[in-house]
Amino acid sequence: MFLLVLSIAPMIRGHASQTAQAPAAVQAIARPRNPLPPEDASANVTKFSYFVYGDTRGRRDGTEVQYEHSLVVDAMLGTIKRLQATEYPVKFVIQTGDAVVNGGDARHWNASFVSLINRLTTDGGVPYFLAPGNHDVSAAQTLESPQRQQALRNYLQAMSLLIPPDNMARRLSEYPTYAFGYGNTFVLALDSNIGEDQTQYDWAKAQLEGLDRKRYVNVVAVFHHPPFASGPHGGARTEPQSQAMRTRYMPLFRTHHVKVVLTGHDHLFDHWVERYTDATGRYRMDLVTTAGGGAPLYGYQGEPDIAEYLRSNQASRVALEHLVKPGLAPGENPYHFVIVRVDGDRMDLEVVGVDFGANWKPYRSNRAELTDNER
Numbered sequence: 449m450f451l452l453v454l455s456i457a458p459m460i461r462g463h464a465s466q467t468a469q470a471p472a473a474v475q476a477i478a479r480p481r482n483p484l485p486p487e488d489a490s491a492n493v494t495k496f497s498y499f500v501y502g503d504t505r506g507r508r509d510g511t512e513v514q515y516e517h518s519l520v521v522d523a524m525l526g527t528i529k530r531l532q533a534t535e536y537p538v539k540f541v542i543q544t545g546d547a548v549v550n551g552g553d554a555r556h557w558n559a560s561f562v563s564l565i566n567r568l569t570t571d572g573g574v575p576y577f578l579a580p581g582n583h584d585v586s587a588a589q590t591l592e593s594p595q596r597q598q599a600l601r602n603y604l605q606a607m608s609l610l611i612p613p614d615n616m617a618r619r620l621s622e623y624p625t626y627a628f629g630y631g632n633t634f635v636l637a638l639d640s641n642i643g644e645d646q647t648q649y650d651w652a653k654a655q656l657e658g659l660d661r662k663r664y665v666n667v668v669a670v671f672h673h674p675p676f677a678s679g680p681h682g683g684a685r686t687e688p689q690s691q692a693m694r695t696r697y698m699p700l701f702r703t704h705h706v707k708v709v710l711t712g713h714d715h716l717f718d719h720w721v722e723r724y725t726d727a728t729g730r731y732r733m734d735l736v737t738t739a740g741g742g743a744p745l746y747g748y749q750g751e752p753d754i755a756e757y758l759r760s761n762q763a764s765r766v767a768l769e770h771l772v773k774p775g776l777a778p779g780e781n782p783y784h785f786v787i788v789r790v791d792g793d794r795m796d797l798e799v800v801g802v803d804f805g806a807n808w809k810p811y812r813s814n815r816a817e818l819t820d821n822e823r
Contacts, residue, residue: 474557474605478566481573484540484630487618491663493631494792497536499524499574501785502544502672502712503739504564505583509548510555513563517742519803520785521564527787527800528572536789539630541574542637544712544738545581545672547606551599552586557606569610576610578603579637580624581672581712582689589642589688596641600624611637620651627655633790634664640671640711643692652697656704665793669701670710674737676752678773679714683750694757698722702764705731708788708795712739715746716774716781717799725765734771736797738786745778 484490501524506514528538548556565576578584584603588596603624611626612619619626625648627636636655642648659667673687675694681687686694690713701709702724718737723730754768775781782804789796 474554474602475562476608477562477606478569479609480569480575484575487629490631495535496539497787497789498539499541499785500710500738501741503546503715503743504741505546505549505743509560514560514742516783520741520783523802525572541576542670543578544710545579546583549583551584551602579670580639582641633666635668638671640673640689640693643689667706668708669706672712674711676720677714678748679716679746680749681714682752709735711737715739715743718774719772721769721771723767740784745781747777748774
Protein backbone atom coordinates (compact mmCIF):
# COMPACT_ATOMS: atom_id res chain seq x y z
CA MET A 449 0.00 0.00 0.00
CA PHE A 450 1.25 3.50 -0.70
CA LEU A 451 -0.77 6.46 0.55
CA LEU A 452 -0.13 10.15 0.06
CA VAL A 453 -0.92 12.55 2.89
CA LEU A 454 0.08 16.16 3.32
CA SER A 455 1.28 18.22 6.24
CA ILE A 456 2.76 21.68 6.62
CA ALA A 457 5.63 22.53 8.96
CA PRO A 458 5.90 26.12 10.16
CA MET A 459 8.82 28.27 9.11
CA ILE A 460 11.76 27.51 11.37
CA ARG A 461 14.70 29.81 11.81
CA GLY A 462 18.04 28.48 10.66
CA HIS A 463 21.43 28.96 12.17
CA ALA A 464 23.63 31.91 11.43
CA SER A 465 25.77 31.58 8.33
CA GLN A 466 29.35 30.58 8.85
CA THR A 467 32.43 30.97 6.69
CA ALA A 468 35.43 28.73 6.48
CA GLN A 469 38.80 28.68 4.79
CA ALA A 470 39.43 25.97 2.21
CA PRO A 471 41.00 22.94 3.95
CA ALA A 472 43.15 20.32 2.26
CA ALA A 473 40.54 17.56 2.18
CA VAL A 474 36.84 16.93 2.60
CA GLN A 475 35.75 16.27 6.17
CA ALA A 476 33.95 13.00 6.77
CA ILE A 477 30.38 13.34 8.04
CA ALA A 478 30.15 12.10 11.63
CA ARG A 479 29.00 8.56 12.34
CA PRO A 480 25.35 8.33 13.43
CA ARG A 481 24.76 8.16 17.14
CA ASN A 482 22.27 5.34 16.49
CA PRO A 483 23.63 3.39 13.51
CA LEU A 484 21.59 0.73 11.79
CA PRO A 485 22.11 -2.67 13.42
CA PRO A 486 23.60 -5.57 11.45
CA GLU A 487 21.14 -6.61 8.76
CA ASP A 488 20.11 -9.85 10.45
CA ALA A 489 19.47 -8.14 13.78
CA SER A 490 16.50 -6.12 12.49
CA ALA A 491 14.80 -8.94 10.57
CA ASN A 492 11.63 -8.80 12.67
CA VAL A 493 11.10 -5.01 12.46
CA THR A 494 7.97 -4.15 10.47
CA LYS A 495 7.06 -0.64 11.71
CA PHE A 496 9.25 2.46 11.40
CA SER A 497 9.69 5.69 9.44
CA TYR A 498 12.42 7.22 7.32
CA PHE A 499 12.95 10.60 5.65
CA VAL A 500 13.66 11.34 2.00
CA TYR A 501 14.67 14.65 0.45
CA GLY A 502 17.14 15.97 -2.09
CA ASP A 503 18.98 18.76 -3.91
CA THR A 504 20.38 20.71 -0.99
CA ARG A 505 22.97 22.70 -2.96
CA GLY A 506 22.91 26.37 -2.05
CA ARG A 507 23.64 29.75 -3.60
CA ARG A 508 26.65 30.34 -1.36
CA ASP A 509 28.22 26.91 -1.37
CA GLY A 510 31.89 27.10 -0.48
CA THR A 511 31.54 30.16 1.74
CA GLU A 512 28.53 29.70 4.07
CA VAL A 513 26.37 26.99 5.58
CA GLN A 514 23.41 26.25 3.29
CA TYR A 515 20.70 28.43 4.82
CA GLU A 516 17.62 26.98 3.07
CA HIS A 517 18.90 23.47 3.74
CA SER A 518 19.31 24.40 7.42
CA LEU A 519 15.56 25.15 7.60
CA VAL A 520 14.81 21.68 6.33
CA VAL A 521 17.27 20.11 8.79
CA ASP A 522 15.64 22.02 11.67
CA ALA A 523 12.24 20.68 10.66
CA MET A 524 13.58 17.13 10.33
CA LEU A 525 15.19 17.26 13.78
CA GLY A 526 11.89 18.38 15.29
CA THR A 527 10.06 15.56 13.54
CA ILE A 528 12.61 12.96 14.67
CA LYS A 529 11.99 14.04 18.25
CA ARG A 530 8.20 14.00 17.79
CA LEU A 531 8.17 10.49 16.32
CA GLN A 532 10.72 8.99 18.70
CA ALA A 533 8.18 7.64 21.21
CA THR A 534 5.66 6.47 18.59
CA GLU A 535 5.30 3.15 16.79
CA TYR A 536 7.10 4.71 13.82
CA PRO A 537 10.43 6.17 14.96
CA VAL A 538 12.71 7.60 12.29
CA LYS A 539 15.48 5.14 11.52
CA PHE A 540 17.41 6.78 8.66
CA VAL A 541 17.50 9.64 6.15
CA ILE A 542 17.90 9.29 2.37
CA GLN A 543 19.13 12.16 0.17
CA THR A 544 18.43 11.90 -3.57
CA GLY A 545 21.51 13.82 -4.74
CA ASP A 546 23.11 17.19 -5.43
CA ALA A 547 24.39 17.85 -1.94
CA VAL A 548 26.54 20.79 -3.10
CA VAL A 549 27.04 22.92 -6.21
CA ASN A 550 30.53 21.66 -7.03
CA GLY A 551 31.44 18.30 -5.56
CA GLY A 552 34.98 18.66 -6.90
CA ASP A 553 35.66 21.59 -4.53
CA ALA A 554 36.30 20.52 -0.93
CA ARG A 555 35.15 23.92 0.32
CA HIS A 556 31.63 23.25 -0.85
CA TRP A 557 31.39 20.14 1.32
CA ASN A 558 33.21 21.51 4.35
CA ALA A 559 31.92 25.07 4.60
CA SER A 560 28.35 24.45 3.51
CA PHE A 561 27.15 20.86 3.92
CA VAL A 562 28.97 18.56 6.34
CA SER A 563 28.12 20.45 9.54
CA LEU A 564 24.40 20.32 8.73
CA ILE A 565 24.45 16.57 8.19
CA ASN A 566 26.44 16.17 11.41
CA ARG A 567 23.40 17.63 13.19
CA LEU A 568 21.24 14.86 11.73
CA THR A 569 23.68 12.06 12.56
CA THR A 570 24.62 13.30 16.05
CA ASP A 571 21.75 15.45 17.38
CA GLY A 572 19.13 13.45 15.48
CA GLY A 573 21.13 10.25 15.86
CA VAL A 574 20.08 8.85 12.48
CA PRO A 575 22.10 7.27 9.66
CA TYR A 576 22.33 9.36 6.47
CA PHE A 577 22.54 7.96 2.96
CA LEU A 578 23.29 10.15 -0.08
CA ALA A 579 22.83 8.96 -3.67
CA PRO A 580 25.20 11.02 -5.84
CA GLY A 581 23.83 13.73 -8.12
CA ASN A 582 25.42 15.37 -11.14
CA HIS A 583 26.66 18.28 -8.99
CA ASP A 584 28.25 15.84 -6.53
CA VAL A 585 30.30 13.63 -8.87
CA SER A 586 29.93 15.68 -12.08
CA ALA A 587 27.60 15.01 -15.00
CA ALA A 588 30.26 12.90 -16.74
CA GLN A 589 28.74 9.64 -17.95
CA THR A 590 32.05 7.75 -18.06
CA LEU A 591 34.17 6.54 -15.17
CA GLU A 592 37.40 7.84 -16.70
CA SER A 593 36.49 11.53 -16.72
CA PRO A 594 39.09 13.54 -14.70
CA GLN A 595 36.34 15.86 -13.50
CA ARG A 596 34.39 12.90 -12.15
CA GLN A 597 37.42 11.35 -10.45
CA GLN A 598 38.14 14.37 -8.23
CA ALA A 599 34.50 14.90 -7.35
CA LEU A 600 34.02 11.19 -6.65
CA ARG A 601 36.96 11.19 -4.24
CA ASN A 602 35.36 14.07 -2.36
CA TYR A 603 31.97 12.35 -2.23
CA LEU A 604 33.48 9.11 -0.96
CA GLN A 605 35.48 10.94 1.71
CA ALA A 606 32.40 12.82 2.92
CA MET A 607 30.41 9.57 3.09
CA SER A 608 33.23 7.33 4.29
CA LEU A 609 31.75 6.72 7.76
CA LEU A 610 28.17 6.29 6.53
CA ILE A 611 28.03 3.89 3.57
CA PRO A 612 29.31 0.31 3.46
CA PRO A 613 33.07 0.20 2.85
CA ASP A 614 34.66 -1.22 -0.28
CA ASN A 615 34.64 -5.01 -0.65
CA MET A 616 31.58 -5.46 1.55
CA ALA A 617 28.60 -7.39 0.20
CA ARG A 618 26.38 -4.31 0.05
CA ARG A 619 28.89 -2.04 -1.73
CA LEU A 620 30.13 -1.95 -5.30
CA SER A 621 33.85 -1.42 -4.80
CA GLU A 622 35.16 2.04 -5.82
CA TYR A 623 31.67 3.16 -6.85
CA PRO A 624 29.22 5.37 -4.94
CA THR A 625 26.78 2.48 -5.34
CA TYR A 626 25.56 0.54 -2.33
CA ALA A 627 22.59 -1.00 -0.57
CA PHE A 628 21.33 -1.67 2.94
CA GLY A 629 18.52 -3.52 4.63
CA TYR A 630 16.55 -2.56 7.71
CA GLY A 631 13.57 -4.47 8.99
CA ASN A 632 11.38 -5.55 6.10
CA THR A 633 12.78 -2.89 3.73
CA PHE A 634 15.72 -3.05 1.34
CA VAL A 635 17.22 0.13 -0.18
CA LEU A 636 19.32 0.13 -3.35
CA ALA A 637 21.28 3.38 -3.97
CA LEU A 638 22.57 3.90 -7.52
CA ASP A 639 24.66 6.43 -9.43
CA SER A 640 22.33 7.52 -12.25
CA ASN A 641 25.08 9.69 -13.76
CA ILE A 642 26.51 6.46 -15.15
CA GLY A 643 23.24 4.70 -15.87
CA GLU A 644 24.74 2.95 -18.90
CA ASP A 645 27.61 1.45 -16.89
CA GLN A 646 27.43 -2.34 -17.17
CA THR A 647 29.34 -3.07 -13.95
CA GLN A 648 26.87 -1.09 -11.86
CA TYR A 649 23.90 -2.67 -13.63
CA ASP A 650 25.21 -6.22 -13.09
CA TRP A 651 25.85 -5.49 -9.40
CA ALA A 652 22.37 -4.05 -8.89
CA LYS A 653 20.82 -7.03 -10.67
CA ALA A 654 22.74 -9.45 -8.45
CA GLN A 655 21.65 -7.58 -5.32
CA LEU A 656 17.99 -7.85 -6.31
CA GLU A 657 18.29 -11.47 -7.39
CA GLY A 658 19.86 -12.43 -4.07
CA LEU A 659 17.20 -10.91 -1.82
CA ASP A 660 15.10 -12.89 0.63
CA ARG A 661 11.71 -11.60 -0.51
CA LYS A 662 9.91 -13.27 2.39
CA ARG A 663 11.77 -10.83 4.61
CA TYR A 664 12.20 -7.86 2.27
CA VAL A 665 8.61 -7.21 1.26
CA ASN A 666 9.46 -3.56 0.49
CA VAL A 667 12.23 -2.84 -2.03
CA VAL A 668 13.20 0.79 -2.69
CA ALA A 669 15.53 2.20 -5.37
CA VAL A 670 17.19 5.60 -4.89
CA PHE A 671 19.07 7.66 -7.48
CA HIS A 672 19.22 11.23 -8.77
CA HIS A 673 17.76 11.42 -12.29
CA PRO A 674 14.02 10.64 -12.47
CA PRO A 675 12.83 8.33 -15.26
CA PHE A 676 9.84 10.67 -15.71
CA ALA A 677 9.95 14.38 -14.88
CA SER A 678 7.68 17.38 -15.38
CA GLY A 679 10.12 20.13 -14.35
CA PRO A 680 12.83 21.76 -16.50
CA HIS A 681 14.83 18.50 -16.58
CA GLY A 682 11.88 16.66 -18.09
CA GLY A 683 8.91 17.84 -20.07
CA ALA A 684 9.25 17.23 -23.81
CA ARG A 685 12.92 16.21 -23.61
CA THR A 686 14.54 13.35 -21.76
CA GLU A 687 18.11 13.74 -20.54
CA PRO A 688 20.50 10.87 -21.37
CA GLN A 689 20.86 9.88 -17.71
CA SER A 690 17.09 9.72 -17.23
CA GLN A 691 16.74 7.79 -20.48
CA ALA A 692 19.24 5.22 -19.25
CA MET A 693 17.36 4.74 -16.00
CA ARG A 694 14.09 4.51 -17.93
CA THR A 695 15.19 1.95 -20.51
CA ARG A 696 17.69 -0.14 -18.54
CA TYR A 697 16.58 -0.06 -14.93
CA MET A 698 12.79 0.20 -15.05
CA PRO A 699 12.45 -3.29 -16.61
CA LEU A 700 14.83 -4.61 -13.93
CA PHE A 701 12.72 -2.98 -11.22
CA ARG A 702 9.57 -4.55 -12.64
CA THR A 703 11.20 -7.98 -12.76
CA HIS A 704 11.98 -7.74 -9.05
CA HIS A 705 8.82 -5.92 -7.98
CA VAL A 706 10.54 -2.80 -6.67
CA LYS A 707 7.81 -0.85 -4.89
CA VAL A 708 9.19 2.67 -4.72
CA VAL A 709 11.68 4.71 -6.79
CA LEU A 710 13.01 7.87 -5.08
CA THR A 711 14.74 10.55 -7.15
CA GLY A 712 15.72 14.25 -7.21
CA HIS A 713 17.16 16.58 -9.90
CA ASP A 714 13.97 18.61 -10.55
CA HIS A 715 13.64 20.93 -7.55
CA LEU A 716 10.02 20.18 -6.68
CA PHE A 717 7.74 17.31 -5.63
CA ASP A 718 6.45 14.96 -8.32
CA HIS A 719 4.66 11.62 -7.96
CA TRP A 720 4.06 9.05 -10.69
CA VAL A 721 2.59 5.56 -10.50
CA GLU A 722 3.47 2.75 -12.91
CA ARG A 723 1.21 -0.30 -13.10
CA TYR A 724 2.35 -3.44 -14.88
CA THR A 725 1.58 -7.14 -15.24
CA ASP A 726 3.75 -10.23 -15.10
CA ALA A 727 3.09 -13.95 -14.74
CA THR A 728 2.20 -13.56 -11.06
CA GLY A 729 -0.26 -10.67 -11.27
CA ARG A 730 -0.75 -6.92 -11.58
CA TYR A 731 1.69 -4.69 -9.68
CA ARG A 732 2.24 -1.05 -8.77
CA MET A 733 5.48 0.95 -8.53
CA ASP A 734 5.51 4.52 -7.14
CA LEU A 735 8.04 6.99 -8.58
CA VAL A 736 8.58 9.98 -6.30
CA THR A 737 10.76 13.00 -7.03
CA THR A 738 11.61 14.93 -3.86
CA ALA A 739 14.15 17.70 -4.49
CA GLY A 740 13.15 20.64 -2.32
CA GLY A 741 16.06 20.45 0.09
CA GLY A 742 17.39 23.97 -0.46
CA ALA A 743 18.37 24.37 -4.11
CA PRO A 744 16.51 27.06 -6.14
CA LEU A 745 12.95 25.84 -6.63
CA TYR A 746 11.53 24.91 -10.04
CA GLY A 747 8.02 24.82 -11.48
CA TYR A 748 5.98 22.51 -13.71
CA GLN A 749 7.16 22.55 -17.34
CA GLY A 750 4.91 19.98 -18.97
CA GLU A 751 4.44 16.24 -19.37
CA PRO A 752 7.27 14.02 -20.60
CA ASP A 753 6.95 12.07 -23.83
CA ILE A 754 6.18 8.52 -22.73
CA ALA A 755 4.72 7.15 -25.97
CA GLU A 756 7.78 5.09 -26.93
CA TYR A 757 8.18 3.81 -23.37
CA LEU A 758 4.60 2.55 -23.33
CA ARG A 759 4.97 0.96 -26.78
CA SER A 760 8.18 -0.83 -25.88
CA ASN A 761 6.64 -2.23 -22.69
CA GLN A 762 3.29 -3.34 -24.08
CA ALA A 763 4.03 -6.94 -23.14
CA SER A 764 3.95 -5.92 -19.47
CA ARG A 765 0.76 -3.86 -19.95
CA VAL A 766 2.57 -0.85 -18.51
CA ALA A 767 0.37 2.13 -17.62
CA LEU A 768 1.55 5.43 -16.13
CA GLU A 769 -0.43 7.86 -14.01
CA HIS A 770 0.86 11.29 -13.00
CA LEU A 771 -0.64 11.16 -9.53
CA VAL A 772 0.60 14.48 -8.11
CA LYS A 773 1.94 17.32 -10.25
CA PRO A 774 4.07 20.24 -8.99
CA GLY A 775 2.86 23.83 -9.06
CA LEU A 776 3.29 25.86 -12.23
CA ALA A 777 5.52 28.52 -10.64
CA PRO A 778 8.50 27.97 -8.31
CA GLY A 779 6.65 29.88 -5.58
CA GLU A 780 3.95 27.22 -5.64
CA ASN A 781 6.47 24.53 -4.66
CA PRO A 782 7.93 24.57 -1.13
CA TYR A 783 11.20 23.48 0.30
CA HIS A 784 10.24 20.15 1.76
CA PHE A 785 11.13 16.68 2.93
CA VAL A 786 9.14 13.46 2.86
CA ILE A 787 8.27 11.08 5.66
CA VAL A 788 7.78 7.47 4.59
CA ARG A 789 6.01 5.37 7.18
CA VAL A 790 6.41 1.60 6.90
CA ASP A 791 3.76 -0.68 8.40
CA GLY A 792 4.38 -4.23 7.22
CA ASP A 793 3.88 -4.32 3.45
CA ARG A 794 1.97 -1.03 3.60
CA MET A 795 3.59 2.38 3.26
CA ASP A 796 2.34 5.93 3.35
CA LEU A 797 4.06 9.10 2.34
CA GLU A 798 3.81 12.56 3.92
CA VAL A 799 5.16 15.71 2.30
CA VAL A 800 6.28 18.31 4.84
CA GLY A 801 6.53 21.83 3.45
CA VAL A 802 9.17 24.08 5.04
CA ASP A 803 9.56 27.88 4.75
CA PHE A 804 6.89 28.09 2.08
CA GLY A 805 5.68 31.35 0.56
CA ALA A 806 2.19 32.77 0.27
CA ASN A 807 1.87 31.48 -3.30
CA TRP A 808 2.26 27.83 -2.38
CA LYS A 809 -0.83 25.82 -3.23
CA PRO A 810 -0.74 22.56 -1.22
CA TYR A 811 -0.36 19.41 -3.32
CA ARG A 812 -3.56 17.55 -4.04
CA SER A 813 -4.26 15.10 -1.23
CA ASN A 814 -4.96 11.50 -2.21
CA ARG A 815 -6.31 9.27 0.53
CA ALA A 816 -7.65 6.54 -1.73
CA GLU A 817 -6.36 3.09 -0.89
CA LEU A 818 -3.61 2.12 -3.31
CA THR A 819 -3.12 -1.57 -4.11
CA ASP A 820 0.33 -2.85 -4.98
CA ASN A 821 -0.91 -5.97 -6.77
CA GLU A 822 -4.05 -7.59 -8.11
CA ARG A 823 -3.09 -11.23 -7.87
